[in-house]
Amino acid sequence: MSEPLLALKHISKSFPGVKALDDIDFSVQKGEVVGLLGENGAGKSTLMKIISGVYTPDSGDIFWQDKKIKLKSIMDAQEKGIAIIFQELNNCPNLSALENLFLGHEIRTSANFVDFRAMKKKAKEIFSYLDVQIPLEKPVGKLSVALQQMIEIGKALLANAKLIIMDEPTSSLTDKEVQKLFQIVKELKERGIAVIFISHKLEEVFIITDRIVVLRDGKHVGELKTSAATQDELVALMVGREMHSFFSKRTKEASDETILKIENFSGPPYIRGVSFYLRKGEILGLAGLIGAGRTELALLMIGAEQKTSGNMVLHGKEIDVRSPWQAIQHGIAYLSEDRKMKSLVLQMPVRANITMAIHSAVTGTLGMLDRKKELEVTNSFIRLLDIKTSGPEQTVNNLSGGNQQKVVLAKWLATKPSILILDEPTRGIDVHAKAEVHKIITDLADKGTSIILISSELPEIVALSDRVVVMHEGQVKSVLEKKDISQENIMSTVFSA
Amino acid sequence: MVAQEKKSILATLFSYRESAIFLALIILMATVTIFAPNFMSGSNLYLVSRQISFVAVVAFGELFVILTGGIDLSVGSVMGLSGVVAAGAMAGGQSIILSVLLGLATGIALGLINGLLISYVRIAPFIATLGMLSFARGVILIVTKGWPITNIPKPFLIVGQGDFLSLPIPLWVMIVLAAVAHFLLSRTAFGRRTYAIGGNEQATFLSGINVKKIKVFLYMISGLMASVVGIILIARFNSAQADTGTGWELDAIAAAVIGGTSLSGGSGSIFGVIIGAAIMGVIRNGLVLMRVSPYWQTAVIGIIIVLAAVLDRIKNK
Numbered sequence: 001m002s003e004p005l006l007a008l009k010h011i012s013k014s015f016p017g018v019k020a021l022d023d024i025d026f027s028v029q030k031g032e033v034v035g036l037l038g039e040n041g042a043g044k045s046t047l048m049k050i051i052s053g054v055y056t057p058d059s060g061d062i063f064w065q066d067k068k069i070k071l072k073s074i075m076d077a078q079e080k081g082i083a084i085i086f087q088e089l090n091n092c093p094n095l096s097a098l099e100n101l102f103l104g105h106e107i108r109t110s111a112n113f114v115d116f117r118a119m120k121k122k123a124k125e126i127f128s129y130l131d132v133q134i135p136l137e138k139p140v141g142k143l144s145v146a147l148q149q150m151i152e153i154g155k156a157l158l159a160n161a162k163l164i165i166m167d168e169p170t171s172s173l174t175d176k177e178v179q180k181l182f183q184i185v186k187e188l189k190e191r192g193i194a195v196i197f198i199s200h201k202l203e204e205v206f207i208i209t210d211r212i213v214v215l216r217d218g219k220h221v222g223e224l225k226t227s228a229a230t231q232d233e234l235v236a237l238m239v240g241r242e243m244h245s246f247f248s249k250r251t252k253e254a255s256d257e258t259i260l261k262i263e264n265f266s267g268p269p270y271i272r273g274v275s276f277y278l279r280k281g282e283i284l285g286l287a288g289l290i291g292a293g294r295t296e297l298a299l300l301m302i303g304a305e306q307k308t309s310g311n312m313v314l315h316g317k318e319i320d321v322r323s324p325w326q327a328i329q330h331g332i333a334y335l336s337e338d339r340k341m342k343s344l345v346l347q348m349p350v351r352a353n354i355t356m357a358i359h360s361a362v363t364g365t366l367g368m369l370d371r372k373k374e375l376e377v378t379n380s381f382i383r384l385l386d387i388k389t390s391g392p393e394q395t396v397n398n399l400s401g402g403n404q405q406k407v408v409l410a411k412w413l414a415t416k417p418s419i420l421i422l423d424e425p426t427r428g429i430d431v432h433a434k435a436e437v438h439k440i441i442t443d444l445a446d447k448g449t450s451i452i453l454i455s456s457e458l459p460e461i462v463a464l465s466d467r468v469v470v471m472h473e474g475q476v477k478s479v480l481e482k483k484d485i486s487q488e489n490i491m492s493t494v495f496s497a
Numbered sequence: 498m499v500a501q502e503k504k505s506i507l508a509t510l511f512s513y514r515e516s517a518i519f520l521a522l523i524i525l526m527a528t529v530t531i532f533a534p535n536f537m538s539g540s541n542l543y544l545v546s547r548q549i550s551f552v553a554v555v556a557f558g559e560l561f562v563i564l565t566g567g568i569d570l571s572v573g574s575v576m577g578l579s580g581v582v583a584a585g586a587m588a589g590g591q592s593i594i595l596s597v598l599l600g601l602a603t604g605i606a607l608g609l610i611n612g613l614l615i616s617y618v619r620i621a622p623f624i625a626t627l628g629m630l631s632f633a634r635g636v637i638l639i640v641t642k643g644w645p646i647t648n649i650p651k652p653f654l655i656v657g658q659g660d661f662l663s664l665p666i667p668l669w670v671m672i673v674l675a676a677v678a679h680f681l682l683s684r685t686a687f688g689r690r691t692y693a694i695g696g697n698e699q700a701t702f703l704s705g706i707n708v709k710k711i712k713v714f715l716y717m718i719s720g721l722m723a724s725v726v727g728i729i730l731i732a733r734f735n736s737a738q739a740d741t742g743t744g745w746e747l748d749a750i751a752a753a754v755i756g757g758t759s760l761s762g763g764s765g766s767i768f769g770v771i772i773g774a775a776i777m778g779v780i781r782n783g784l785v786l787m788r789v790s791p792y793w794q795t796a797v798i799g800i801i802i803v804l805a806a807v808l809d810r811i812k813n814k
Contacts, residue, residue, distance in 0.1 A: 304703060325705035336703055343703070345696035347763060352689060357704040359686040367685040411704065 003066055005030045005194050006051065006082075006163055011060035013046055015428070020046040021057070022218045028163060031192045033185060035199065035209035035226065039238055039458065043218040044198055048165050051196070052084035053077035083156035084165040089148050093141025098123055100140045101154050126154045130184055146177035153184060164188065165196045170204055171291065182208050200289050202231055202495055216240050235495070239458060239487040252446045254282035254466045259450050260419055265310035267300045270474040274310070278419065278452065283445045285465030286454040287490050293474035294454045295337055298421050302327035302334045314419075328357055333417035335408055337424040337454070343408045344396050351378040351392040354410045381410035385440060402433025409440060420444065421452045426460060438464060458487040470494060515769045517808070518757055522776050529783035536786055543665060549771075549778035550671035551726050555745055556752035556770045557678045558722030561715045563753055564682075565694040566762030567622040569716060571611060571629035572723040572749050576742035578633045579603045579724030584646040584737030593653050600728045601721060607633060608720020612713030626716075630746065637739050646737040657732030667729055671771075674722070679767040691715060695762025751798065752777060755805040776801065 004027040013021040021043045028034050038044050049055045050062075053071035062069055064080055071077045074084075091100045102119050109115040120136060127134050132150045140148055149169060156164045166185075170178045185195055185208055199205055205212060205226070212229055214222040214237040222237040260278040265271055271293050278284050286294045299305045301312065303321040312319055314330055321327050327334065336342035344353055355362050355374045362373045378392040385406045389399055396407055405425065412420060422441065426434045441464060445451050455461050461468060468480040470493045478493050529536045536542075555572050562569045583600030587593060607629060614625040659666050682688035690711050693701040702708045723742075731737045756773025758765030780801065781794050 302703075323705070323707070324703050325707060328705040334703065336700075341697070342699045345693050345700055345763070347696055348693065352693070356693065356701070356706075359689070359706070363686045367687055369684060369686055369689060415705075 007063040009061045011057045013057050020218050024220050028194045030194055031189050033189055033195045033197055033209045035197050035205040035212040037212060037238055038215035042215040044215055052082055078159055081160060081162035083161035085152045087168040091140050094139055096137050097134050097140055097151055098136040101151055126157055145172045163194045167198045214238055235491050239491060250442050255280045261313040263311040265300055265307055267307035268305055271297050272474050274476050276469050278450050280450055281445050281448045282466045283451045283453055283464050285461040285468035286452055287461050287468050288471035292471040294471055295423055298334055298423055302332060328415050331418040333412040333415050334421040335412050335423055335425060339404055346397040347395060349393045349395055350389050350407055353396050353407050354378045354381055357411055358414045377414055385410055402429040405429050419450045423454045458490060462487055518772050522772050525779055533786035545778050545782045547665040547667050549774050550667040552748050552752055553671050553771050553774035554674055554726050555723050556749040556774055558719035559749040560753050560758055560765055560770050561718045563758050564691050564762055564765055569719045570626040570746045573742035573745035574630045574633035575604050575607045575720050575723040576727030577637050580727035580731045580737045580741055581637050583728045584731045587650055588646050588648040597728055601724050604720040604724025605717050608717035612716035616709035616712045641739045643739045649731055649735050654732050657729050675767050692763060751802050754802055
């Protein structure tokens with residue numbers, strides 16, 4: 001085998017509470033297309049951000065054309081010849097295609113003005129090589145995502161990139177556009193440019209890559225020649241086969257009584273005709289890839305976003321929820337997936353955060369907050385959920401991720417919900433806290449609270465759910481009964497086109 | 498043991514955001530006294546405290562708005578228009594009480610418009626209140642044609658010029674409003690929600706709190722506070738001037754920022770705002786007493802504003 005263009009050796013990277021990458025080896029040859037696979041949270045993005053200089057690894061070495069290098073910034077990586085095209089394209093939508101193409105690398109005239117004529121000539125060369133028609137004067141924001149992507153690829157070529165990373169490049173392309181992209185990838189390959197191709201769509205990975213690397217829980221778990229790989233093999237590698245005995249067991253079965261019915265929900269940004277029901281004391285898993293529309297569905301349910309059509313039937317009565325406040329009054333609580341950005345007021349104490357959704361219950365005369373009542377509620381939850389804090393007045397910013405999450409849970413439990421929607425309740429918290437949160441969830445369900453569990457961690461969904469709704473691209477793809485729930489079934493439902 | 502206790506009291510004292518600027522105020526006053534001993538004279542303090550009260554009350558309103566990450570640039574014009582409305586009513590023979598109520602209603606109404614534009618039409622606070630700044634000033638000029646409104650009834654002048662227990666009335670007004678505002682912010686659900694919006698608007702909204710409605714109220718409070726000062730000033734000057742309040746938005750924002758209010762929202766206090774207003778008042782007065790050119794006042798205030806922000810940055814690191 002020839003010498004690798006890029007080689008990573010023993011790369012590790014941790015974030016507070018999570019080991020994102022654990023002793024990863026990874027390499028790319030000149031002119032090779034490598035597919036990178038893994039579930040949500042497997043470490044793909046972290047790895048790519050290390051290669052493109054966004055993150056620096058905690059330990060391990062990076063070799064570029066056999067020389068040990070350090071990548072301190074994205075500019076650093078660009079200089080070496082590494083370009084990354086993010087899933088969320090980073091461009092200036094108000095600037096023209098031409099200006100975006102040359103952003104930061106404008107060609108100058110001798111008088112140091114921008115030389116538009118030379119830039120146009122160069123741009124035409126590049127796009128005719130890529131065989132795409134791009135209106136150079138149009139603002140990029142007005143172009144299709146596919147064309148915007150072509151501009152990004154053009155940028156990489158302009159910078160003489162030797163390695164281009166594409167993070168889910170096909171996620172918002174039409175079939176025809178995907179074909180075009182593949183053709184370009186092949187041409188890049190012939191030019192000796194290497195491509196790392198990240199995708200959730202297995203069939204695409206089979207078509208375009210030479211080699212496939214699979215990550216799971218931040219570890220390198222497998223590497224296959226594409227010609228020798230099978231779909232089943234890849235799914236098995238992505239999912240893993242560990243035992244999950246540490247999950248808490250239910251002591252009770254969900255009752256047969258249907259408490260909530262969602263009928264034909266549609267709404268922004270792309271939820272279409274979603275229907276399902278929820279029973280009393282049931283844990284209903286909501287599985288799917290990032291972007292499947294699970295969080296978006298939850299936001300429609302609590303009225304944080306307005307649905308365009310559909311009905312919601314609670315206890316046999318149709319209800320119309322237009323704001324989070326109405327949702328709380330109906331006994332529906334939603335724990336958001338983003339603890340810091342959407343759940344907590346970080347500079348406020350534990351007490352203020354826990355009582356945030358029950359102000360009316362702790363308010364006395366003249367709209368005064370009753371501090372004694374607040375402390376009662378807060379202390380009872382500190383005990384019940386075993387929140388590790390120096391006291392109710394501690395600022396939540398100073399708590400660990402797991403304890404912050406318990407504070408958020410307490411906030412919602414304080415509203416005494418009959419339906420609790422949990423969106424990624426264990427994201428970014430350590431193993432011990434995870435187990436505790438799982439215990440809280442099963443206890444609640446045993447006591448009759450109905451739970452909708454949104455999670456990207458399949459083992460969690462599989463272990464806790466009574467039934468699983470699998471979503472894909474804003475629609476319900478199928479509903480799995482208890483006996484059919486397995487990681488393999490969920491994954492193959494998602495991947496069956 | 499005793500020493501340790503003392504230390505811990507000092508430590509708690511200094512853990513408050515306001516302690517540092519309070520200390521700065523004391524040092525400032527001592528310095529001014531050294532260079533201009535008449536600073537501490539009763540008559541001078543009387544004048545300074547009255548001037549500080551006016552700025553502080555406008556800044557209270559500004560604080561409510563800034564706590565949510567907003568801004569109110571229209572306070573100066575709102576002051577002016579409220580004063581013109583009240584003075585016009587008095588000069589036209591209306592009772593003092595009705596005139597004052599009309600003035601206050603003007604401030605509340607203009608604040609309501611600001612709030613509705615910001616909450617429901619989703620116009621950036623900077624733009625909505627900048628528009629109001631220009632609009633309200635324009636209305637003043639249309640109504641008065643630039644001439645002052647005089648004929649203010651004698652009994653009303655005491656509000657701006659009189660005193661009670663040898664302290665100026667405007668200072669008493671400030672004390673009362675400070676107490677009410679502090680109570681609102683620190684003891685009520687409304688205040689908690691105001692801080693919460695500034696700390697994390699998304700989380701507050703998802704917690705079932707009607708963020709839009711609260712913001713509308715906050716701009717109304719800001720308008721109300723501005724109108725209080727606008728009305729007192731007609732008693733102070735025995736007339737309503739067309740240019741009253743011009744540039745006051747900057748003083749109000751400066752008082753809040755010097756007093757430790759974060760422009761990104763979520764932190765700040767009434768006590769801090771009072772100290773902020775006092776620091777500006779003392780510097781202005783001190784420079785006059787030290788016979789420094791008045792042109793320097795503006796420059797020095799500018800330096801103090803930036804310095805306060807720099808200190809805040811360092812403290813938060």
